Amino acid sequence: MLPRVARFIAGFVIATIVWLWISPLLASGMAAATEPLLHFDSRFRDAEISAYESTVSVDAPHGTFPQTKYPSDQLTFNLILLVALFASNPRPWRGRNRLAFLISLAIILLLQPLALLVTIETYYADFTKWGETQYGNVAANVWLILQMFWRLVGMFGAVFACWWVSPSRER
């Protein structure tokens, strides 16, 4: 157990430093991937999502909805745990572990635009006057529950599930 913990700590420290460094890049990627998803909602058909450093902005060029900003690093820091868990595996550099890590990384990165989409919908549905006229009570509650579930347990639960099923975890 101790070597595993030592590898985990090393992975955790490196991942935290790298995450702080690449957060603006992750924010840009999330903004680009989330914009077409948000357009599926007719209320946001002309929405533009941009990123500056780690903050994502949602703008309406024609003023159809209010602008908002969100610190996107709140949705990406589960990558630190992902890297640290795979670093804790026995012989972390061998091909099988690297492959399992890359597949898990792809899954987590694919989930991030969905998480940002849910966050944006939640903000407008539950925290704006504009949203009161656009969303029903049920819709507003569903968005809020989804967002809180993801932020509090889902984002780490997904990381754990990816690591747990990886064949390189045990040997």
Place this chain on the structure above:
Amino acid sequence: MTPRTRDQLRFVLKFAILLAVFYAIVTPAPVDRNVIIPFSHALSVVSGGILNLLGQHVRVAGTVIAGNTFAVDIKNGCNGIEAVVFLCAAMAAFPASWSSRLLGILAACTIVEGLNVIRIVSLYVIGRYRPSAFGAFHLAVWQSVIFAAAVFLFVAWTSRVRKTDAAARR
């Protein structure tokens, strides 16, 4: 598909369902009002007591720990309940006897909440003396550490349960 893969996928499916179920149990407003907020207040009292022992001169009001120049509010997401929910879901989804599960949940949750008190105390100290580092520690470092601790406690528990089951079969 190998039996091992099938078992793991079954575990992950059960885990995901139980995570949603346990989360749904702790979320409603009456539970929040009558269980979660009083629990957060208890954490604030313990953490405030430790901070006072460390000479920080803080006051506790509800879920807020306040000094003269800095204050922290123990909100949902900072009280360790999310890690407790995770542990309950993972241990309930893993094949083991109910007594092993209950003992594991009790021990692991106690350790996680102990670690959470250290998180609160350290965040107060960081916020007071190094406010620029507070954001990174509050968000990325401590959240990840709490969940990492939960994952390691779960892994340690599974290996113990496997050994116990193997010994019982002999």
